[in-house]
Structure formats: structure tokens, C-alpha cells
Amino acid sequence: MIFLAAGLCSFLTIYRPVLRAVYDGLEAYLGFLGDLVALWQAAAPFILADYANSMLAAGTALGLALLVGLPAGVLAGARPNSAGGTLVRLLSSLGIMTPTFMLALAIMVFFVLYVLPLTGVRFILLSSQESTLDPRRLLPVALTLAARPLAYVTSQTAAATREALAADYIRTAHAKGLAGWQVLAGHMLPNIGAAVAGTLPPALLFTLGSLPIIEFVFNWPGVGQELLYRIVASPQASVAGAAMVGFLLTSLGMTYMLAVVLAAALQRVLDPRSTAITH
Amino acid sequence: MRAGIAMQLRRLVRTPSLLLGILLLVPVAMAVGVPGWIAPHDPELRGPALQQIDGRWAAPPYPPSREYPLGSDLRARDLLSRIVYGARVTLLLALVAAAIRILIGAILGWAAATFRGAVERWIVIAADISATLPSLLFAFLLIATIGPHRGLPVFLIGLGFTGWAAWTQLIYSGIRRIQAEPYMEAAEAIGTTRRSRLRYYLLPNLLPAVLPVIVQEIAAVLLLLAELGFLGIYLGSSSPLRLSDLLGGEQPQLPIPEWGGMLAGTRLEIFRWSWLPIVPAGAFFMTILGLYLLADGLRQQLDKAKS
Numbered sequence: 001m002i003f004l005a006a007g008l009c010s011f012l013t014i015y016r017p018v019l020r021a022v023y024d025g026l027e028a029y030l031g032f033l034g035d036l037v038a039l040w041q042a043a044a045p046f047i048l049a050d051y052a053n054s055m056l057a058a059g060t061a062l063g064l065a066l067l068v069g070l071p072a073g074v075l076a077g078a079r080p081n082s083a084g085g086t087l088v089r090l091l092s093s094l095g096i097m098t099p100t101f102m103l104a105l106a107i108m109v110f111f112v113l114y115v116l117p118l119t120g121v122r123f124i125l126l127s128s129q130e131s132t133l134d135p136r137r138l139l140p141v142a143l144t145l146a147a148r149p150l151a152y153v154t155s156q157t158a159a160a161t162r163e164a165l166a167a168d169y170i171r172t173a174h175a176k177g178l179a180g181w182q183v184l185a186g187h188m189l190p191n192i193g194a195a196v197a198g199t200l201p202p203a204l205l206f207t208l209g210s211l212p213i214i215e216f217v218f219n220w221p222g223v224g225q226e227l228l229y230r231i232v233a234s235p236q237a238s239v240a241g242a243a244m245v246g247f248l249l250t251s252l253g254m255t256y257m258l259a260v261v262l263a264a265a266l267q268r269v270l271d272p273r274s275t276a277i278t279h
Numbered sequence: 280m281r282a283g284i285a286m287q288l289r290r291l292v293r294t295p296s297l298l299l300g301i302l303l304l305v306p307v308a309m310a311v312g313v314p315g316w317i318a319p320h321d322p323e324l325r326g327p328a329l330q331q332i333d334g335r336w337a338a339p340p341y342p343p344s345r346e347y348p349l350g351s352d353l354r355a356r357d358l359l360s361r362i363v364y365g366a367r368v369t370l371l372l373a374l375v376a377a378a379i380r381i382l383i384g385a386i387l388g389w390a391a392a393t394f395r396g397a398v399e400r401w402i403v404i405a406a407d408i409s410a411t412l413p414s415l416l417f418a419f420l421l422i423a424t425i426g427p428h429r430g431l432p433v434f435l436i437g438l439g440f441t442g443w444a445a446w447t448q449l450i451y452s453g454i455r456r457i458q459a460e461p462y463m464e465a466a467e468a469i470g471t472t473r474r475s476r477l478r479y480y481l482l483p484n485l486l487p488a489v490l491p492v493i494v495q496e497i498a499a500v501l502l503l504l505a506e507l508g509f510l511g512i513y514l515g516s517s518s519p520l521r522l523s524d525l526l527g528g529e530q531p532q533l534p535i536p537e538w539g540g541m542l543a544g545t546r547l548e549i550f551r552w553s554w555l556p557i558v559p560a561g562a563f564f565m566t567i568l569g570l571y572l573l574a575d576g577l578r579q580q581l582d583k584a585k586s
Contacts (some may be wrong), residue, residue, distance in 0.1 A: 109550070
């Protein structure tokens, strides 16, 4: 067997340089891993700047989503058959099913035609010269990014509210003669907190998933737009291009992982029962 | 027979989302089935190179008018006709991609629920990881890297190999739930074969819950197709994706009309020729809305039937 294997290896090495190709491949791969540090050092300033811009937009969008989605969800869950509740449910469904670029274009047109002229500048949205901290540039991006997480947070909050309202402790609180707002603030809201915290990672995932297309529409210098450009611009599979795509994707993945960990910690704080059950 | 039909119609009217969904999808279904009946022109027919609009001579694209109800493209072809003729390719692609997603997800979900232990653990972990990958990025990376000009297989891989995780989780949890039901235990106790349990107990209880999600999955693939098209990735592309395709300014010459391709390169046209992005985006939106409403209506009907 050993002689047979040795013979086969010799044949392959001489007739077709398979072993050499494998060795070369491994060497190149290990060399690439060694180069990663140097590549990262070269790319880090650009990636970090893009990342900061993306997180600025995503953070503002998530903040808006929570700010509007929580009360809207509570309203829709508490009064599901009212006109407000139906409207909230309808808007929430529309937020999930509207193509992101369509919403982005609509918001861009609205801002360019009606909002930005009031501020004296019309085409700030597509300008790469203006600071991303300028609210005239940030707000339309954040509003578009907020659509899907807002829809998700609203629907999940509404579901949690409905579930909480059907619980025994709410009936007991009503039976004790507590006012509606007292039941809401003292009993229901603390109990839906953990469920709401659980919506944060998926909401962030919606935001991160929409980043490329929204940043592309608004020419926003973030990770998403850079990813699109890098994927398209490096079909020659250059090491630097591939590493850049890898770094950018990793930055988004690590953000999501961080959000999952933070949300889990928040859930434990808001609902100590979850920890008690686990242990 | 008539009473049965009347009852079905009454149910339909009482479920507004189902009715509205069907109403929205009827023209789409007609466009898929008999495009020649509703398209006013041949989709490839080019209009005049110059046309008088409001007393001034203008070159294409022409705005919506009596001649072009939804406007024309840059080659003076009627957009409505191209939308109607493009429905078949677009929806078939979405249908097949959704079927691949469902098949992959269902097989893995079934395997996880059937073969416990390491298989179950690894499949659940793989589904959890896959569920966190943004579909758009995954599909864009895959199709752009391989090359959209390589045709249908690349699109089926890009669209079908993402989004299956939700199906794995759905089928896995569905089977586990049904397996824990007393009737399944009873069936096992009386010695029913695995095939019989699958046919008479598992599938009839699983399918109703899955039916609306199938419809929703087609809508999800359509949403992804629209976003990819807007980014310059569409079926029928004749060259690898270039930066100029992404940035826009150049409309692709499509051999077959396809909604995603009609959106390509229209990012900045919204201010000049707004109908160019609005018409295909509207077609996508109408179909997606119709499918979501249909799914919602089906879910309501099934819930009513169950209760």
C-alpha cells in the first residue's frame, strides 16, 4: 500500500504537478492570512469612517423606530379594532412589503421637492461634500432605514400587548378597580419590556439588510454602499478587494452579534423570570 | 353545488384582505397567462424617434399619454406592454426560486425533526446562522461574483440559497408540535407505519399552516428581485456587472422584458423621467401587495376553519 501510494504520488508529481499546486495554494492562502494584518492596517481608516457613518444612520433609524413603534404598537395591541389600530397595522404591513428602494426614492423626491428648498439647499442628499452629521442629509436616510424596523417593532409590540392584556394579572388589576392608565403603566408595560427588547436584534438586522440599497440611493458614504462598490469593482479577485469585502461584512456581522448579546442582557434585566427558568 | 359556491363567495367578501389580494392579482395572472389580450402594443415595437408633446418636439422616453398609457422607455417602446409581457418571466423566476427555498428549508426542517441528535443540532445552528444573513447582500454577492450574464442558474442559486432558514425553522417546529400531539402518539401506538402517519396525520395538519407562508415566500423573492434589479442585477443581462450598471445613466437593452431589468439604471431618472423607475416598481409593489393580502386572507380563512 505504501509503495502504491508513493508510486501514485510520484506519478502525480511528475506527470501533473498536483502536489506542487496544492503546496502553492496552501502557501498563497497562508501568505494571504499573513497579509491580512497589513491589509487591515491600510484599510482600517476607511472602514472605520464608513462604519461610523453607517452606524450613525442605523442608530438614528432604530431610535426613530423605537420612538414611534412602541406607542404605535401599544395602541394597535390595546385597541385592535379601532381606526387607529387598523391604520397602524396597515402601515406596519406596508413598511415590510414596500421595496426599500421605492421608499427611498419617494422620500428623496419628497425632501428634494418640498423640504430641502425650505432650508436653502435642494440637492444636498446626493452630495458627497456635505457632512453626514448635517440633519438635512441624515434625516431622509434615517427615515428610509427606519421603515422596516419600525414596522417590525410595531407589530411585535402589538402582539406582546395583546398577549399581556389577555393575562390574568391584567384582569385582576382591572377587577381591583385600577384606572386604565394605571393598569397600562404599572402592569402591562413592565411585562412587555422583555418582548420589546427581543425585537431589537431582528430590527437591527432589517436595518443592516437595507443599508446597501439605501446608502446607494442616497449616496451615503457607509459600509453598505462601499460593499456594493467593492463587490462590483473587484471581479478580478484581487487580495485587497476580497479582504475589504470580508472586513466590511465582518463589521456588519459583529454589530449584529453585539446587538444579540446586548438584547439578551437587557431581557434578563427586564424579565428576571427568564434567568430563573434557565438556571 | 350553487349553495357551496355562494357560501365560498360570502366567505370571500367577509375577508377583505383575501378579496383585495385576489383583485390585485387577477390582472397579474392575466398578464402571465394571456399577455396579448391586455398589452396595447408589441413590447418590442419602437415608436417614432421624435414626437410632439404640448406643442414641442421631444425625444423618447415619452411621458404617459393616450399612445403610451404608462409612458415609454428610452427606445420609445411602450412601458405598459413591456410590463405585461415581462410578468411571465419575472413571476416564473420568483416562483421557481421560492420553490427552491421551500424545498431546501423543508428537507432540512424535516431532517432536523426526524433525525435527532447531532443532525438536529447542526441543522438548527446552520438555520440560525443563515437566518441572520441579509438576503439582499447574499444574493448580490453571489450573483455579482459569478456574473448575472450567466443566466437563470446563477439567479436560482442566488435567490434560492438564501431565505431557506425560515422554512427550516417553520417545518421543524411544525413537525415537532404535531409529533407531540396525542393523536400522533395514538397512531404510533396502534402500529401505523411511518408513511401512513406522514400521509394521514402529519401533512394534513402541517399544510394549512404552511400555505399562506408559501404565498408570502413568493412575495419575498419578488421583493429581492426588485431590489437586485434596481442595483443592476437582472435576468437577461448580457455582460458581467460593471460599476456603470450600478451607478445608472445607462438603460440595459433587454432581449426579454423583465421587471427587474426595467428598474436597472433608473436611480437618477426619478427627477427627469419619473415613470421609468415608478412603473416597474409599481408592478412589483402591486404584485407583492396582492400576494401579502392573499396570504393574510388565507391565514384568516384557515384560522376560521380551525376554530
